[in-house]
Amino acid sequence: MTSRAVSFWLNPQELSFQSGQDLPNLADVVVIGGGITGISTAYWLSRLGLHSVVLERGELSCGATGRNGGHFVFGTNQSFKDSVAAHGVANTLALWNFTRQSAELLKDLTEQHNIDCDLRFNRLAYLAMTPEQAQSLQESCELMMSHGLAIKYWGKQEVERNTQCSSFSAAAVEPHHAQLWPAKLVVGLAKAAQQQQAHIQTQIEVQAVTRQAKEFRITTNQGEIQAKAVVYATNALTYHLLPVLKGVIVPVRGQVVATAPTSQLFDFDWCLSNDTGYAIQRQDGRIIFGGMRWKSPTKEIGLEDDSTLEPLVGEGLKAFLRDTFSSLKEVAIEYEWTGIMGFTADENPLIGELPGRPGEYISAGYTGHGMPVAIAAGKAVAEQIAGSAQTPIPKPFWPERFLLG
Numbered sequence: 001m002t003s004r005a006v007s008f009w010l011n012p013q014e015l016s017f018q019s020g021q022d023l024p025n026l027a028d029v030v031v032i033g034g035g036i037t038g039i040s041t042a043y044w045l046s047r048l049g050l051h052s053v054v055l056e057r058g059e060l061s062c063g064a065t066g067r068n069g070g071h072f073v074f075g076t077n078q079s080f081k082d083s084v085a086a087h088g089v090a091n092t093l094a095l096w097n098f099t100r101q102s103a104e105l106l107k108d109l110t111e112q113h114n115i116d117c118d119l120r121f122n123r124l125a126y127l128a129m130t131p132e133q134a135q136s137l138q139e140s141c142e143l144m145m146s147h148g149l150a151i152k153y154w155g156k157q158e159v160e161r162n163t164q165c166s167s168f169s170a171a172a173v174e175p176h177h178a179q180l181w182p183a184k185l186v187v188g189l190a191k192a193a194q195q196q197q198a199h200i201q202t203q204i205e206v207q208a209v210t211r212q213a214k215e216f217r218i219t220t221n222q223g224e225i226q227a228k229a230v231v232y233a234t235n236a237l238t239y240h241l242l243p244v245l246k247g248v249i250v251p252v253r254g255q256v257v258a259t260a261p262t263s264q265l266f267d268f269d270w271c272l273s274n275d276t277g278y279a280i281q282r283q284d285g286r287i288i289f290g291g292m293r294w295k296s297p298t299k300e301i302g303l304e305d306d307s308t309l310e311p312l313v314g315e316g317l318k319a320f321l322r323d324t325f326s327s328l329k330e331v332a333i334e335y336e337w338t339g340i341m342g343f344t345a346d347e348n349p350l351i352g353e354l355p356g357r358p359g360e361y362i363s364a365g366y367t368g369h370g371m372p373v374a375i376a377a378g379k380a381v382a383e384q385i386a387g388s389a390q391t392p393i394p395k396p397f398w399p400e401r402f403l404l405g
């Protein structure tokens, strides 16, 4: 079967959305970007009674959200141990709780608005391939347990039994994890926001944001709009509108393959513990596997083109599946695609009002782990704008750490 440079998640037959038509002249808040961040923010703004206008240059979810690996991982981006070393215990637990809160919101929203996005709560195994990785996993597990977090450690025999493969030395198994169809979540949430009077318009590119006294003029390829506040939900591309973020949020390209449906191999999702690969097996049997960007000489850092594939990374992904799991030797790869992540130096996003720029807000730079953050982030940013903050933003996410006002 030939592979296509098309994301499995962006099948137009699965996603039908009616864009708003005429661009309004005025809004309380303009949200730039129609991925999970922008749509979550608009949803919460409309629940708080603020009129929001979302402007998306392509179709909803055409950025990283429609091109990712389908994981909803609880916890910190760094290992628990590394996060504690960098930010201390209290901050690390706050980050952990933020993703937990996102998961609860995700469950409530999908139930309340009947959003069918193949949401499945599952376990996640971090798989170690070397004794050093196993040691590091064990240390992180022990630290997590000492702080009351549920995590299980599998030694060599247990990991072999559970994966039916001898390549792994150990695993840390996180009982709280989910997999989903991200673009379906975005479309469902966008429809719910529209019912709450949010205006969501696709095929509108924002070209500039200009401050005018206490308001903003947003210039687009289809005219101008005036707003009291602006939210940058533009992920890796934010620096094009906000040059001050060049080098703070860096574009990095990831690549993913989807196999043909195959027999169920795993009753958990998994990531390689050194962060070089991540996989889910969907209920239809299809395995979605991403990572291996280290196979590219550039490690795909600085790339913004998500219309092409890197053959070395593609071959790395296919070889890993083929060579690691005997039952996948002959499995067909039906889809292969790329997407652009926004990386920061400390692997945490920037969430909240930009220092020295009242009325300008951001949620971006998730460093490849946006799904479990963006839902609560959208709520927190919407509350900041409405002046009703109920969802505290953990300190390691504050933009001030990179940008002084």
Ligand SMILES: Cc1cc2nc3c(=O)[nH]c(=O)nc-3n(C[C@H](O)[C@H](O)[C@H](O)COP(=O)(O)OP(=O)(O)OC[C@H]3O[C@@H](n4cnc5c(N)ncnc54)[C@H](O)[C@@H]3O)c2cc1C
Pocket: 032, 033, 034, 035, 036, 037, 038, 055, 056, 057, 058, 059, 060, 061, 062, 063, 064, 065, 066, 067, 068, 069, 070, 071, 072, 073, 204, 205, 206, 207, 233, 234, 235, 236, 237, 241, 253, 254, 255, 256, 278, 290, 338, 339, 340, 341, 363, 364, 366, 367, 368, 369, 370, 371, 372, 374
């Ligand atoms: C290959 C890959 C695998 C990943 N795997 C996972 C995973 O398994 N789990 C996980 O949690 N995270 C994963 N991520 C990261 C996750 O997808 C992102 O963190 C998340 O989707 C970010 O959402 P967002 O809405 O902020 O950004 P995006 O989804 O990128 O949305 C930003 C939007 O802004 C629009 N935009 C940009 N500039 C403008 C402009 N000037 N005018 C109008 N619109 C504009 C873009 O078109 C885009 O649609 C992965 C990412 C990639 C690329």
